[in-house]
Amino acid sequence: MTVDGRLARGERTRTAVLDAAVSLATTSGLDGLSLGHLADSLGVSKSGLFAHWRSKEALQLATIDRAVSQWxxxxxxxxxxxxxxVRRIRALHEARIDFYAARVLPGGCFFATTEFEFNARPGAIRDRLAEVFAAWTAFLERLVREAVELGELPSDVDVALLAYEIDACGIAAAMRSRLLDPETTYRHARLGVLGRLRALCPDLTLLPEGPS
Amino acid sequence: MTVDGRLARGERTRTAVLDAAVSLATTSGLDGLSLGHLADSLGVSKSGLFAHWRSKEALQLATIDRAVSQWxxxxxxxxxxxxxxVRRIRALHEARIDFYAARVLPGGCFFATTEFEFNARPGAIRDRLAEVFAAWTAFLERLVREAVELGELPSDVDVALLAYEIDACGIAAAMRSRLLDPETTYRHARLGVLGRLRALCPDLTLLPEGPS
DNA sequence: TAAAGAAGACCGACCGGTCGTACTTATTTC
DNA sequence: GAAATAAGTACGACCGGTCGGTCTTCTTTA
Known part of the structure; x- marks a missing residue:
């Protein structure tokens, strides 16, 4: 964005390209993503992409940042x-499952797909993904810590462990929903976190059962 | 195997190829796996692979089956x-985390990597992976059901949900351990399942804390 | 008319896959 | 038992196609 609010030259184009790249990468992988296919899907020429990003890797890194914005x-x-x-924790998890269930991205989850693709491949992309994952984990843990500080969760709860369990329910949903029955998977993902929170939270009125 | 126990002609070779393919696929992906690299890593020629498998896809399917055997x-x-x-459930989960922690495969988990790679790509590979995943889920649920029937878990426990939560802890471990701190990740994965079982099992002597 | 951007031909590298050929091994035949 | 046969295995050379990336050309627009 420029100071007067208008899009910088070509920024609209770049965003459109990156949105398509995020979507395509969830099915083909971020590395399997073909610049030719990406350009074709947008009706532009492949060489034109190199006017905006100097290399495929630069475009891949920008794609990660775009996926972060969407998230x-x-x-x-x-x-x-x-x-x-606890209501915010639950809302976050529900929004995540809603996002998967809405089939916004054909592959389900950009980050899960990409992180498994690159977690054993040293390089700039892996480093960037690790940063994003660390920030996400820190955010989740902050939400859990806030619930503890508000007295909605016991003070002796293992903050990092609970954050891990909540995230695990989401990660598993992203994987299973495309191979097994999606509705059952989403129900398990929602009930898993809800049950975990209800087991710990003294004030159950904060966490009604059924659809949030 | 032949009837007298000796390996059939070339079966040793095939197994060695598939073991290498399983390992390489955890870093490059099952699709990104290059037959040239695979052959080079074994000191054989690429064209020789086609004497054992008619196509890359046939080799990929055989690789999945080999990974199942290893699992x-x-x-x-x-x-x-x-x-x-419950002791068997815990033993299964611990063996899984041990497998990840031992760094047997450079990419951590063949199935997690491959399932995220193919979960949005219709075809024989995706279908096979769905079968494997369904069988794994059924096995996990069977173990949980056995614990219920033995009275080690309450009879009103949601078998499928508990199996989901256990598997989710494992899936998340496979992903996080390569991007975040591995030791913390494995500890969370182990404690997550242990805590879940201890919260439900009336006889805590079956589930001692600390290293199993 | 000058500057800019998109288009598309083109490059070397690598991909999966084929082919003809030579080597190895187990079975058959004399 | 030896020779001949047949099948299985491995090899290097090579094919068409696709990849990321470059470069020249052409169109657009101010």
Whole structure:
């Protein structure tokens, strides 16, 4: 964005390219992503992509950043509208499962797909993914810690462990929903976190059962 | 195997190829796996591979089956030596985390990597992976059901949900351990399942804390 | 008319796959 | 028992196609 709010030259184009790249990468992988196919899907020429990014790797890194923006808009922002504490934790998880269930991306989850693709391949992409994952984990743990500080969760709860368990339910949902029955998977993912929170939270009125 | 126990002609070779393919696929992906690199890593010629498998896809399917065999030998068989019930469930999960922690495969988990790679790509490979995943889920649920029937878990426990939560802890470990701190990840994965079982099992002597 | 950007031909590298050929091994035949 | 046969295995050379990336050309627009 420029200071007056208009899009910088070509920024609209870049965003459109990156949105398509995020979507395609969930099925073909970020590395299997073909620049020719990407250009064709947008009706532009392949060489034109190199006017915006100097190499495929530069485009891949920009694609990760774009996926982060989408994640913040679609999952984090809605959750932050819920009140702090266990309700916000649940809202975050529900928004995540809703995102998977809405089939926004054909491959389900950009980060899960990409992180498994690159977790054993040293390089700039892996490093960037590790940063993103670390930030996501820290955010989850912050939400859990806030719930503890509000007294909605016991003070002796293992913050990092609970955050791990919540994230695990989401990761598993991303994987299973494309190979096994999706509805059952989403139900398990939602009930897993809800049950975990209800087992720990003294005030069950904060966590009604059924659809959130 | 032939009737007298000797390996059939070339079966040793095939197994060696598939073992290398399983390992390489955890870093490059099952699709990104290059037959040229695979052949080079074994000191054989690429064209020789086509004497054993008619196409790359046939080799990929055989690679999946080989990974299943490894999984049965390394994770399922040891767990079946533990007594039925919650101890067997825990033993299975511990064997899985041990397998990841031992860095047997450079990419951590063949199935997690491959399932995320193919979960949005219709075809024979995706179908085979779905079968394997369904069988694994059924096995996990069977172990949970056995624990219920033995009275080690309450009769009103949601078998499928508990199996989901256990598997989720394992899946998340495979992903996080290559991007975040491995030791912390493995500890969370182990404690997550242990805590889940201890919260449900009336007889805590079956589930001692600390290293199993 | 000058500057800019997109288009598309083109490059070397690598991909999966084929082919003809030579070597190895087990079975058959004399 | 030796020779001949047949099948299985491995090899290097090579094919068409696709990849990421470059470069020249052409169109557009101010």
């Amino acid at each position: 913040q808009e679609r999952i984090i922002a809605p959750a932050l509208r819920a009140p702090r504490g | 049965q030998e390394r994770i399922i068989a040891p767990a079946l030596r533990a007594p039925r019930g």
